Amino acid sequence: MAVHHQTGKEGEMLARQYLEKLGFEILHQNWRDEHREIDIIARKDKLLVFVEVKTRRGYRGGWPEYAIHAKKEADLLTAAQHYLEENPFEGEVRFDVIAIVFDARQQPHVHHIPDALQ
Incomplete structure (x- = not known):
């Protein structure tokens, strides 16, 4: 696997763990719609969140x-x-970004940006 793909997978795993610690239920990871992909779809109570994860070293x-x-x-x-057409949801929908940077010591720094996309 290419290094950038491995970095992306590590970032998605960290983002998933981060969201679970916040009390989110992970409904899907890498949900696909034709050529499009949503990294994480998570739910907490009446909130459905579509999450784009970006990771860098x-x-x-x-x-x-x-x-x-x-x-x-x-x-x-x-x-x-398209996801909502297939899976109707009664509640608030939000688009978040979770940005992860591994520092020089390979320690991850997680930056969660709620409601990043309008």
Whole structure:
């Protein structure tokens, strides 16, 4: 597996653990809709959260959350709409970003941005 894929998988695992500690139930991980993917779909009470996880090793490439470009955001919104058509939900829906950076000692730093996408 390529290094960046491994880094992404590690980040998704950490994001999942982080959300579970906050009391979220993970409904899906890597949910696919045609060519689109939602990294994590989680629920807590009457809140459904679609989560995009971005992970980097170091800050050289910039902050991970800035890697979400307009097409990726549009794809996430479309995939979420299709998910909700298949799985109706009565409650609040939110789009979060969890950005994870591994520092020089390979320690992860988690930055959770609730309601990151409008």
